[in-house]
Amino acid sequence: GESVGLHLPTLSVQEGDNSIINCAYSNSASDYFIWYKQESGKGPQFIIDIRSNMDKRQGQRVTVLLNKTVKHLSLQIAATQPGDSAVYFCAENILLGGQNFVFGPGTRLSVLP
C-alpha cells in the first residue's frame, strides 16, 4: 500500500455498514467522472462512471452521486466488505474537449472486522 500518500483522508467503517466517500472536483467544465479503486500493489481500477447529464448512477453495490452546483461527487458502497479496503480516487475529464483525466488526492477506506 505504499503507492499512496501519507496524509490521505481515511475512512474507517465496520464490515457490513455502508461507506460514503466524497470528492470535490475542480473544473466546472468537466462532464465525465470516474471512480477508481487502488488496492495495495496494484494500479487503479475502474469502479463506476457518470456523465454530467446525470446526477445518480448505480452499479453493483456502488452508487455515484453528482452535484454539479457545488462540484461534488460521492461514492456510496453498500454492505462494505473487507475486500473493499483500498484507496479510492475520483477523476474528472472533459469529453470531446480533452482526454487528460485529473485525479483527486484519494481517500483510504479501511474496513474493520
Added chain:
Amino acid sequence: ETGVTQTPRHLVMGMTNKKSLKCEQHLGHNAMYWYKQSAKKPLELMFVYNFKEQTENNSVPSRFSPECPNSSHLFLHLHTLQPEDSALYLCASSQGRIVEDTEAFFGQGTRLTVV
C-alpha cells in the same frame, strides 16, 4: 488483468544509470499515458500520446524521455534520475478523446527506487 502490462514491476537504479520502463496495451486503444504516483502527491499526469503523437508534456524534466513507437507500446526512458524521482510510475490507455467511453485502464505500475 486490465489489458495494460508494465515491465518491470520493480526497479532499483543508481543516479547515473539509464533504464527504460515499458508499457504494452492489448485493448486497441489510441491514447496512452504516463502517470507518476508518489507518497506526497496525488496521481500526476506526465505525458500523453494520442495516435502515437505526443499531445502533452506536463512540465516533466528532461531526464524523463517518453517514446511511443506504435499505438500499443509506450516507453519511458530514464537517465540521471534523482532520489525524489522514486515513485510508482503508472501507464494507462484509453480510446481517446473522440469516442463515448474514455475510461482509462491502468497497468500495475513500476515501483522505481533511485539510490
